[in-house]
Amino acid sequence: MPICWPCWNRQIMGLRPGYTVISGPRGSGKSSLLDALSWCLFGHTVSGLRNPDIKPWNTTKATFVAVEVFIDKKTYVIARTTNPNLITIEDKPASQEDVEALIGLSAEVFFHTILLGQGQPLFLDLPPREKMKVFHDVLHLEKWEDRAKAASERVNELQRDQASLEGEQNALRASLGQLEELL
Numbered sequence: 001m002p003i004c005w006p007c008w009n010r011q012i013m014g015l016r017p018g019y020t021v022i023s024g025p026r027g028s029g030k031s032s033l034l035d036a037l038s039w040c041l042f043g044h045t046v047s048g049l050r051n052p053d054i055k056p057w058n059t060t061k062a063t064f065v066a067v068e069v070f071i072d073k074k075t076y077v078i079a080r081t082t083n084p085n086l087i088t089i090e091d092k093p094a095s096q097e098d099v100e101a102l103i104g105l106s107a108e109v110f111f112h113t114i115l116l117g118q119g120q121p122l123f124l125d126l127p128p129r130e131k132m133k134v135f136h137d138v139l140h141l142e143k144w145e146d147r148a149k150a151a152s153e154r155v156n157e158l159q160r161d162q163a164s165l166e167g168e169q170n171a172l173r174a175s176l177g178q179l180e181e182l183l
Helices: 007-013 030-042 096-103 107-113 128-139 141-182
Strands: 064-071 074-081 086-089
Touching: 030 064, 030 074, 030 096, 030 107, 064 096, 074 096, 086 096, 107 128, 128 141
Parallel strands: none
Antiparallel strands: 064 074, 074 086
16 A cells, blocks of 8 residues: 655645654554654665565555655655665656755764664664764765865965965066166
């Protein structure tokens, strides 16, 4: 059965940005709902299930999940299917990289910041190296490294320009001194 959260459901249930509690008795589908979300966005569930393991209950039909995301005041629909294995954004074929670029999160960051799965290690349970990787991904440290490198290159360029202009200034002073002597 497809899981989709269209606008009218969101309005009826009064969901707004912030924390949402999903509650219900054991076996009511809470984990399945979150597994569908993570599978649609990242191609695997919190526990690592992938396409061959993702099957609807009591049917042989293909699995289909669509998720609406709101980014910069615009709604996007991301959908994933099995048989054929396909990801779409706004009904156009897409790649996993396209989905992650659109939502601005990798699976690892999503699973350590947005969806904390049952039985999965939490951030504080990770070894230091993996914590640093999560920090690196969440804070986009590569952007800061690139910006620091670009700033350093710009400083070097400005220092070369300054040295060149100082050389010209010294040459003009020397020429001025010679002209004053001639006068």
